[in-house]
Amino acid sequence: MDATIEVHDLRKRFGRAVAVDGLSFGARPGQVTGFVGPNGAGKSTTMRMLLGLDAPDEGRATIGGRPYRELRAPLHEVGALLDAGAVHPSRSGRDHLLWMARSHGMSRKRVDELIELVGLGTAGKRRAGGYSLGMRQRLGIAAALLGDPPVLMLDEPVNGLDPEGIRWIRGFLRALAAEGRTVLISSHLMSELEDSADHLIVIGRGRLIAETSVAELLAAASGERVALRTAARTEAMGLLAREGATVAANGPDSLTVTGLTTQRIIALLTEHSVPFSEVSAHRATLEEAYMELTRDAAEFQAVVHAADGTGHENGDPR
Known part of the structure; x- marks a missing residue:
């Protein structure tokens, strides 16, 4: 199966609210694609339109060139986790997986393998109604993996996991992509995507803001800024400004400098006997880059949220 996810000029409204507005992007095999x-x-x-749960007003959402509804054996082609709470509370985790497996002719052995793989262990025999959020996330990931699909779509898979679980899923997702699978994950935890994603789809107001690699986005956000730490902040700011630099204070002893190279800054400070403890090229975090990209969209949605009184930004309950 072609494991490419494609979205072409996708549009969706809920009443007067526009949820998705002419969105186009792709997610490819062999990569973890962050959707933020x-x-x-x-x-x-x-993601719901990709899985056939919502119908687009316009455009196409396909997996391997076909809409989800045309897939003959969905569990073997696409694994998805959209809502970790979508489990019957009186059913054990193992039984939840077992009825799904039987619908596609899969064995009990496969269910037991996945329970161990995601770290549920003996908890798989307990009622799902007593699971923590992190345990429900693990169960949902196991369900997505049942058919060993080439495409995985996970909505906030890290939510509720403890530190050990976060480390596990970070490595696990990268291992799945290394096998040639397409892995699309939405997340609001930029620090996790920085460590696990190869490619990023950034949207705001239902429109595409950026489609780029994590490395390219971080390089662009970092620019040519230099981080300087000095106990003589005022002296350093005056000296560097006279040399044509733009200097911003970040704290009592920290500055960000643009317009001069690291080597030039060190030479100037040394020449004028201005003490310093650190001079280094600034490396933006993914969170900084993301906030810069989405600032306008976030401010717009906050205004809409306050004005419409719906309790949901952009009027979209999702």
Whole structure:
């Protein structure tokens, strides 16, 4: 099966509210693709349209060139986790997986393998109604993996996991992509995507803001800034400004400098006997880059949220 996810000029409205507005992007095999944007940006709605749970008003959402409804054996082609709470509370985790497996002719052995793989262990025999959020996330990931699909779509898979679980899923997702699978994950935890994603789809107000690699986005956000730490902040700011630099204070002893190279800054400070403890090229975090990209969209949605009184940004309950 072709494991490519494609979205072409996708549009969706809920009443007067526009949830997705002409969105186009792709997610390719062999990569973990992060799908990010402010609350109400249209991420969950887009994933629901990819899975045939919402019908687009316009455009196409396909997996391997076909709409989800045309897939003959969905569990073997696409694994998805949209809502970790979508489990019957009186059914054990193992039984939840077992009825799904039987619908596609899969064995008990496969269910037991996945329970161990995701770290549920003996908890698989307990009622799912007593699971923590992290345990429900693990169960949902196991369900997504049942058919050993080449495509995985996970909405906020890290939510509720403890530190050990976060480390596990970070490595696990990268291992799945290394096998040639397409892995699309939405997340609001930029620090996790920085360590696990190869490619990013950034949306706001239902529109594409950026489609780029994590490395390219971080390089662009970092620019040519230099981080300087000095006990003589005022002296350093005056000296560097006279040399044509733009200097911003970040704290009592920290500055960000643009317009001069690291080597030039060190030479100037040394020449004028201005003490310093650190001079280094600034490396933006993914969170900084993301906030810069989405600032306008986030501010817009906050205004809409306050004005419409719906309790949901952009009027989208998803």
